[in-house]
Amino acid sequence: MEITAQSVWSNCLAFIKDNIQPQAYKTWFEPIDAVKLSGNALSIQVPSKFFYEWLEEHYVKILKVSLTKELGADAKLVYVIKMENTYGNKQPFTEKIPSANRSALKSQDVDVPFNNKSPELRNPFIIPGIRNVKIESQLNPSYSFENFLEGDSNRLARNAGIAVANKPGGTSFNPLLIFGGVGLGKTHLAHAIGVDIKDKYPEKTVLYISAEKFTQQYIDSVKKNNRNDFIHFYQIIDVLIIDDVQFLSGKTGTQDVFFHIFNHLHQNGKQVILTSDKAPVDMQDIEQRLLSRFKWGLSAELQTPDFETRVSILKNKLYRDGVEMQDDIIEYVAKHIKTNVRELEGAIISLIAQSSFNKKEITINLAKDIVEKFVKNTKREVSIDYIQKVVSDYFQMDVNTLQSKTRKRHIVQARQLAMFFAKKYTKASLASIGSQIGQRDHATVLHACKTVDNLSSTDKQFRKYVEDLSKKLAL
Known part of the structure; x- marks a missing residue:
């Protein structure tokens, strides 16, 4: 039987699949195509530079083991990275990258100019509550990575958030778009990234703002005829966090101004973080040129947490509040409230409050009463x-x-x-x-x-x- 790139990669995948989590395999290995086999060098095509970086960071050992099994000790891996430049032209980039040597990636593949300096701000657009040139971040310090517990449902988004916080504007995840359903922690994670950046880089200007408030500010700037000041203000931000970006849907003027702000920040190596209740592919009435920019970096989904993660979230909440509760009660709440972290924590708060106000012991029966009310008052989702x-x-x-x-x-x-x-x-x-x-x-x-x-x-x-x-x- 002839040995081909596809057959070698297929064998590698079979080995990898047996040794990592199914979700990780689906996310990081299914999108890869084998494109060429030349001697002991296998070329694989990955969707982006981010993909390459993630594989080298997290899966280099298993890639090396699987490839060595197929092609021997001298096996080499060649990454073919398809990149999109600022103008939307496909620019293939191929680089032979020895295992565990990330520095081999040439700087020439980054075609974003970094030499433009931020404009001097003589007459800044003033956001209510922000005085002079000093910009308050509007971040909530209680939202941190420490109390955003990791699980299978959020691992990608959380790890990407930590990478951005360590090197804002210096990773491939720019923009970082965090999306998912209600109450799964999008706003929490966005704040956590901002808080961590302010802690590590106090000199950086970080601003958190909802898309709704951003839109209102833009409308006010048009009314007051100071649209340019509005744009200049946002162009001096080092890390811009916009929550619920789907709110821009249908608002063509706001989308247009955000497009120009985004381009300026991105080209000057500034970090943009967005949250949305939808993936870019599902967003409606958002201009295509803006959607394409949302896809430049990483879109990371927050999914419904599994049972073990829900238990961990509840235990962490109780620990932070200094409250003790029996494991069977915690597990009962986690088992019956599945879709929403906010509701999960809300149920525990209600349970503690009922016990405290009515001087009742926290029992499984009290937990059943509370959970029943939460489930009854929550809109049921059909499958x-x-x-x-x-x-x-x-x-x-x-x-x-x-x-x-x-x-x-x-x-x-x-x-x-x-x-x-x-x-x-x-x-x-x-x-x-x-x-x-x-x-x-x-x-x-x-x-x-x-x-x-x-x-x-x-x-x-x-x-x-x-x-x-x-x-x-x-x-």
Whole structure:
């Protein structure tokens, strides 16, 4: 059997898969392609410079072991890194990088100019609460890395945040976009990065601001005819943290001014950190040129924490508050409140408060009462599988038919309705919805949602489908 780049890499992957966590394998190894085998040198293509850095930082040993098994002690690994320059042109970059030698990456692959100095600020735009040229960071010091516990659900985002805090503007994660559902810790992590940077680099200007407040400031600057001062103010920031960037959706003027601010900061080696409730691919009504910049660095997702992480979060919260609680009570709360860290901590605070105010001992029964109220008052999230079953039953077909490749009109409409309700009732990304409903891509899901909206307003029968299914899926 002929030895090819693909066969060698396939064997390496089999070994790696057996020795690392499934999520890590999916994130860091599935996107890699083997492109060339030349003697004992295997060339692999990675999506970005960031990918290369992460592999060398965290997986160099296992890469070396797996490759040595296949190609012998003299095995070499060649990274092919596809990079995008400032103007959006694809610029392939190939560098032979010996294992565990990150300095071999040539500086020529960084095509962002760093020689422009920040403009002199003679008449700074004044943000309310910020006096003169001294800029208060607006950071909350209680949000730190120390109380942002690491788990499988947040490891990538947290580690990337620490890397940014250690070297703001000097890593490949610029911008760093942290995204995920409500209450999973996006704002906490963004503040933690800022707080750590201020601690390590007190001379740096760090500013945290919500996208909503940024938008309001921009509107005020236009009204007062000092738009340029607004731009100049933001161009002197060393580390700009913008929370809930999806709020810029549909606001073309604010997007335009942020585009220019972002370009200036990025080209001058300043750090931009963004949070969003959606991945860039799922953001709507954001200009394409801005979305492409969001993708320049790293988009790191915060997922729902697993049971062990939820227990750790609760124990850490209790330790910080100086409260002791039996393990079975902690585990009961962690088992029943799964989707939201904020609610998890809220339940424990309520439990302590009830016990304190009513002079009751914290028992499992008291925990059950508190948890029941939290679960009852929390909007229940249905699963994509459940939505597909309800839609299939309504149209009297099985789920396999719904997911099939057929283009029959009534099946296509049923599939589009399932995608529409999955987007409406779950926190899943468009890509995730598409993959679960017949292995479609995110663009198909987006088209389905628009089609359902259009047909609902023009087709009486279709509107009835939507109304009937809404009642069946009513939360």
